[in-house]
Amino acid sequence: xxxxxxxxxxxxxxxxxxxxxxxxxxxxxxxxxxxxxxxxxxxxxxxxxxxxxxxxxxxxxxxxxxxxxxxxxxxxxxxx
Amino acid sequence: xxxxxxxxxxxxxxxxxxxxxxxxxxxxxxxxxxxxxxxxxxxxxxxxxxxxxxxxxxxxxxxxxxxxxxxxxxxxxxxx
DNA sequence: TCTCCTATTTATAACGG
DNA sequence: TCCGTTATAAATAGGAG
Numbered sequence: 609x610x611x612x613x614x615x616x617x618x619x620x621x622x623x624x625x626x627x628x629x630x631x632x633x634x635x636x637x638x639x640x641x642x643x644x645x646x647x648x649x650x651x652x653x654x655x656x657x658x659x660x661x662x663x664x665x666x667x668x669x670x671x672x673x674x675x676x677x678x679x680x681x682x683x684x685x686x687x688x
Numbered sequence: 689x690x691x692x693x694x695x696x697x698x699x700x701x702x703x704x705x706x707x708x709x710x711x712x713x714x715x716x717x718x719x720x721x722x723x724x725x726x727x728x729x730x731x732x733x734x735x736x737x738x739x740x741x742x743x744x745x746x747x748x749x750x751x752x753x754x755x756x757x758x759x760x761x762x763x764x765x766x767x768x
Numbered sequence: 769t770c771t772c773c774t775a776t777t778t779a780t781a782a783c784g785g
Numbered sequence: 786t787c788c789g790t791t792a793t794a795a796a797t798a799g800g801a802g
Contacts, residue, residue, distance in 0.1 A: 609778080609779045609780040609781070609793065609794040609795050609796090610779080610780040610781025610782070610792080610793060610794065610795095611780085611781045611782050611783085611791085611792060611793060611794090612781060612782075612793080612794085613781095613793095613794070614726070614780090614781075614794085616722060616725055616726070617725060617726070618725060618726065618727075618728050619726050619727065619728075624781095624782095625726070625727050625728065626786075627781090627782095627786085627787095628726055628727055628780090628781080629723070629726075629727040629729065630786075630787080631779085631780060631781085632719070632722070632723045632726070632727065632779090632780080633723065633727075635719065635778095635779060635780075636716070636719050636720060636723055638779090639712070639715065639716050639719055639779095639796095640716060640733070642696060642712070643709070643712045643713065643716055643735075645696055645697060645698060646694070646696070646697070646698065646699050646705070646708055646709075646712070647698075647699065647705050647708055647709040647712065647713075647737075648698050648699075648705065648738060649709065649735055649736060649737045649738060650735070650736040651733065651734060651735040651736065652732075652733070652734045653720070653731065653732070653733050653734075654731060654732045654733075654757060655723075655729055655730070655731040656729060656730040656731065657727075657729045658728060658729060680756075680757055680760040684756055684757060689775095689776065689777040689778050689779090689795080689796045689797040689798070690774095690775080690776060690777065690778095690796080690797040690798025690799065691774085691775060691776060691777090691797085691798045691799050691800085692776080692777085692798060692799075693776090693777070693798095694777090694797090694798075704798095704799095706769080707769085707770095707798090707799095708797090708798080710769070710770080711796085711797060711798085712796090712797080715795095715796060715797075718796090719779095719796095
């Protein structure tokens with residue numbers, strides 16, 4: 609998408625990489641949410657960015673099977 | 689995308705829901721892979737579909753920080 | 769359930785602030 | 786780093802096999 613084709617390789621320019629991360633990270637989370645709702649499945653997405661930040665999307669509530677994975681992630685993230 | 693707009697709600701027809709899951713699940717994994725490569729981040733996507741099946745995408749290797757989460761997921765999945 | 773097809777919607781690259 | 790715009794690449798809905 610966009611004004612040009614993108615090669616599937618690490619973006620070397622740090623600034624561009626950050627900008628692309630910001631956009632695509634949001635896009636991925638949106639897609640994840642759509643998949644969960646449309647298809648009625650449980651899913652989680654975990655992202656560790658280089659700066660030690662992390663992002664997460666999870667469908668379902670605390671009683672869902674996937675919650676144990678989410679809990680595991682939070683435990684890990686808080687200990688890092 | 690596609691021939692019509694899609695409402696963000698559960699697809700009631702089971703057959704359509706399966707077909708949409710099949711397509712979007714692949715799309716999400718592809719997006720995840722692209723984000724990981726382009727932006728040099730570690731990430732995992734876990735999906736539990738209704739039929740007790742699960743799908744996963746993880747960047748990074750066994751020495752990456754996220755591997756503990758992945759291991760947790762596999763442990764959970766194999767015990768289910 | 770998968771593949772092919774293609775009209776259409778959607779995501780996003782590049783740019784300016 | 787975030788937001789808005791716009792041209793364009795990509796994802797995908799619906800239908801057929």
